Amino acid sequence: MSNQLDEFFEQLRGQAPPAPFAPAAAVRRRGRQRANRQAVSVGVAVLAVTGLGAGSVVTLTGAPGPDPAPPAATSSRDTPEPAPTSPTSPPDPEPTRTEVPAPWLLTADDLGGAGWEPAGNELLEGEWYWDGAQAWCPEFRIEDYPSIRQRWDLGTVSWVRDGEAVPERVDQIVELFEPGAAQSNLADVRAYVQLCSRRGVDGDETAPTYYEVEETGFAGDESLLLRVEQYAFNEDDQIEPVGEFHRVAVVRVGDAVTTIVYQASADVRELAQRAAARMG
Amino acid sequence: MPDTVGVPDQTSFDAFYRASRQRLFNCLHALTGDPAEAQDAVHEAYARAWQRWSRVGGYGDPEAWVRTVARRIAVSRWRRTRNRLVAHRRLGEPPALPGPGPDTVALVTALRKLPVAQRTAIVLHHLAGLPVAEVAAETGVPEGTVKARLSRGRRALAQQLGVSEDAHV
Numbered sequence: 392m393s394n395q396l397d398e399f400f401e402q403l404r405g406q407a408p409p410a411p412f413a414p415a416a417a418v419r420r421r422g423r424q425r426a427n428r429q430a431v432s433v434g435v436a437v438l439a440v441t442g443l444g445a446g447s448v449v450t451l452t453g454a455p456g457p458d459p460a461p462p463a464a465t466s467s468r469d470t471p472e473p474a475p476t477s478p479t480s481p482p483d484p485e486p487t488r489t490e491v492p493a494p495w496l497l498t499a500d501d502l503g504g505a506g507w508e509p510a511g512n513e514l515l516e517g518e519w520y521w522d523g524a525q526a527w528c529p530e531f532r533i534e535d536y537p538s539i540r541q542r543w544d545l546g547t548v549s550w551v552r553d554g555e556a557v558p559e560r561v562d563q564i565v566e567l568f569e570p571g572a573a574q575s576n577l578a579d580v581r582a583y584v585q586l587c588s589r590r591g592v593d594g595d596e597t598a599p600t601y602y603e604v605e606e607t608g609f610a611g612d613e614s615l616l617l618r619v620e621q622y623a624f625n626e627d628d629q630i631e632p633v634g635e636f637h638r639v640a641v642v643r644v645g646d647a648v649t650t651i652v653y654q655a656s657a658d659v660r661e662l663a664q665r666a667a668a669r670m671g
Numbered sequence: 672m673p674d675t676v677g678v679p680d681q682t683s684f685d686a687f688y689r690a691s692r693q694r695l696f697n698c699l700h701a702l703t704g705d706p707a708e709a710q711d712a713v714h715e716a717y718a719r720a721w722q723r724w725s726r727v728g729g730y731g732d733p734e735a736w737v738r739t740v741a742r743r744i745a746v747s748r749w750r751r752t753r754n755r756l757v758a759h760r761r762l763g764e765p766p767a768l769p770g771p772g773p774d775t776v777a778l779v780t781a782l783r784k785l786p787v788a789q790r791t792a793i794v795l796h797h798l799a800g801l802p803v804a805e806v807a808a809e810t811g812v813p814e815g816t817v818k819a820r821l822s823r824g825r826r827a828l829a830q831q832l833g834v835s836e837d838a839h840v
Binding site for chain 1: 681684685688689692693696697700701706707709710713714715717718719720721722743746774775777778779797798811812825828829832834835
């Protein structure tokens with residue numbers, strides 16, 4: 392890195408926090424309170440789940456979750472290297488695709504045309520869409536979902552338009568995997584939903600998300616239609632659902648998986664079918 | 672409550688917290704662009720570390736464990752904020768930094784324009800001082816991917832900050 396950039400970072404290192412750090416005793420107390428709340432909320436949630444009856448939805452493992460894995464030692468990593476994006480071996484008659492082509496992404500016309508505008512979506516890039524649940528799903532460990540390491544490429548697009556109450560937003564992620572790994576990725580999505588789907592209950596310290604598998608097999612080679620309910624704390628610090636539910640479609644076509652998030656209660660089934668046709 | 676495996680060592684936790692909290696805040700500040708959000712994620716991560724201190728304290732690098740947890744807390748909050756359009760509209764943009772120098776404001780602003788993956792790689796490598804191999808291990812991607820993210824991220828930062836970008840990993 393250039394010296395000039397180093398100087399910028401050096402100044403950032405000296406930046407004081409907006410308030411003094413909490414005393415160590417207060418941090419330890421916060422940890423103890425958190426543990427107590429988890430014990431209460433797990434008990435309540437287990438009771439709630441046992442009263443739900445049959446369904447395709449929530450499984451809550453009653454025991455407190457394991458730690459996140461300790462940071463892996465560099466020398467012990469056995470993550471497979473992804474194949475190069477420009478194969479060096481002689482090309483096959485039909486070379487394996489290693490990048491997400493732009494035509495695989497949904498266009499404004501696919502969404503109905505009028506009013507849809509491109510939107511920023513940097514948060515969709517990089518890591519797996521379903522990562523980040525650690526804060527409220529202590530059982531979640533990204534290491535348990537290995538298919539993401541077999542991803543070759545990622546393409547994203549986002550669209551927004553004014554809605555009656557709030558803007559409507561559609562996010563699409565297309566991930567291309569090494570041969571065979573896309574099926575594993577669908578399995579990882581199912582496992583994630585099974586593990587981390589949970590409704591908020593009194594006593595929660597973190598706001599969870601609830602997923603319900605509404606339909607399968609409606610597009611591509613494999614597909615899931617998820618109803619998603621998110622929870623947040625209101626001004627009285629009580630946990631409650633956030634607005635309306637929304638839906639997420641996950642579709643596998645060959646070695647590619649697309650995830651379509653529609654921030655409205657509208658059905659994304661048709662969009663998923665259009666996306667699958669583009670990827671076919 | 673802390674682990675039942677062994678007796679949590681309060682003294683070692685307190686010393687660890689005092690020694691590492693500023694470094695962790697630096698990283699989270701750079702990642703989130705929001706000092707208040709960063710500080711809260713840091714406090715929450717240490718609280719979780721204390722819950723498990725009898726194990727975490729025995730790791731070779733407990734700071735890496737706390738940093739990973741803090742990053743995930745921050746990412747989860749970003750994602751939730753992004754998804755909650757109503758809340759986003761009510762809250763508006765994150766508040767401006769209180770009192771930092773202009774270069775810090777410029778750097779944080781430039782970092783926020785990077786994709787999260789590039790931003791994370793830049794912060795872990797150039798701010799936390801992790802070698803490329805450790806950044807790869809901590810973020811679960813191959814070293815080549817980290818190098819590419821660093822290269823692209825540096826180039827973008829240099830352009831936005833109007834400085835030269837003349838070195839390589």
